Amino acid sequence: MPSRYLFYVIILIVAFLIIWIGKESFTQPGVGDLDLEFEEMAFYRNENNTGPVVRVYAVYAEDTIWNVLEEYGQFMPHTKYGNTKVFFFDSKENSPLEISPEEPYFDKMYNQYCIGKYEKSSMGDINFVKYPFRK
DSSP states (O other), X not given: OHHHHHHHHHHHHHHHHHHHHHXXXXXXXXXXXXXXXXXXXXXXXXXXXXXXXXXXXXXXXXXXXXXXXXXXXXXXXXXXXXXXXXXXXXXXXXXXXXXXXXXXXXXXGGGGGEEEEEEEOTTSOEEEEESTTOO
């Protein structure tokens, strides 16, 4: 009899762990949990899967809450030895709709509307700059 109770206790513990791990896996925080409205206007990713993967985003942000902008950048995909850049713009109408693979990534006429630049380098270093094109 006691071994039967032990068996049921172990089954209950395993079931609890499976449910808990499943819940944690599917309820991770993401971009949708941030306090601002974001809209990805343009995106570029090179097709090189064997070397460094370069990702460049142009994103509309409704406000300049700097820590939320930086959090958005941290949610963007990043590949080891790759580079991810996110440019934030304060206007949908004045955001680039096309991104090129090399600098400058978009037409210079959009520079005045760029409110922030988030970059995660190939070594995992994070750099966030407010108004990157203002002198």
